[in-house]
Amino acid sequence: IRTLSVLRGGSSSATGDHQYLPISLPDTFKERTEDVHVALLSVLHASRVTRHLQPIGSSDIQTLSKKDASPVTVGDFASQAVALHTIHNTFANSDMYIAEEGSDALRNDEELLEKVWGAVNHVHTGDLNSEEELLKAIDYGQGIGEEDQSLVTKRRVWVLDPIDGTKGFLRGREFGGQYCIALALIEDGEPVVSVLGCPNLPLPSTESTKAIPYGAWSENEVKNDAATGSSNGLFSSSRGCLFVAVRGGGSYEIPLHILEKYLLEQSPLESASANLPWKRLHVTANDGTAKAKHEATFCLGVERGFSDPKGTVLKIAQVIHGPDALIVDEDGIKDIKNSIRMDGQGKYGLLARGDAEYFLRLPKDGYIDWIWDVAAGYLCLKEAGGKMS
Structure with missing residues (x-):
């Protein structure tokens, strides 16, 4: 385990007035320590503001519609602002x-801007000092230069989806959204560091991993x-996960409440002496020793008409799991028996x-993945040993 000095808050390293907070990272990340620590802090800030904003049990939050009819929320704007500002x-x-x-x-919408600004100020520990700075931070993500506003080209590119799964965000946290x-x-065109912050995802082997809906x-x-919620410790000991990977360095998971504690709350001395519980991840072995092929679990999107409009995935499941692969749910719709659905x-x-x-x-014909x-x-x-095609 390496000890890394992580920037507390969002102060620029160019100014010389930053505060350092030492935390431990896996040894396999030693070639990417600065990139990883900035990415972790960026996603932690975004995870906190979206956890604060996610509706409790319904979609009672203001949304806009983008050109492809997908929703965008206060959370999308707030998340992008704090994440890109940190990086x-x-x-x-x-x-x-x-x-x-x-x-x-x-x-173009002063009321919406005020809501985003209020959400950022409620939980963000960085140094966004004005609404104009917030707007500027959001626009860092447009790939343009700060001076001439023209498109720029760099060999290092940070790619961010501020809320991936907006419809899940809108389902509400208590419903498992x-x-x-x-x-x-x-x-140079290849991912070298990645972080997934999942504020409402249950930790492994907890009660909610068996719940329906997942x-x-x-x-x-x-x-x-309801009894313990506060702006200083938004994540519980059973929910909120962060996944981080480095090319050639493996894939790891850590609870968000642990990262929140040591990056934002503990004193530098306490954080420096802590051995954080990084768990190295490995996909299920494909040789039948851990799980037989017919017992394997499908992890699928909630919107079936979007992720499998022609029912092809159901047919694939029948090939893998056999004739008993499908069930009919309470709405009379066929689904894969051994599956998890989430956004x-x-x-x-x-x-x-x-x-x-x-x-x-x-997905349906014509859909573009960015x-x-x-x-x-x-x-x-x-980096966990999986394959994608």
């Missing part, structure tokens, strides 16, 4: 940034959250830690 403070001149949102909608903050660093909160969890790239994390074995996505839709999940899966 830009360290890599202002050397790197390029590509992210899903732009600031135009906020510049899943989403993630997906961040990847690409060098990740739904138990009554006890609902009561405990967002957190599915790659479940495969990486061995909670599922197959992820198939065959680089932020796959880059972070791809590296987390690959």
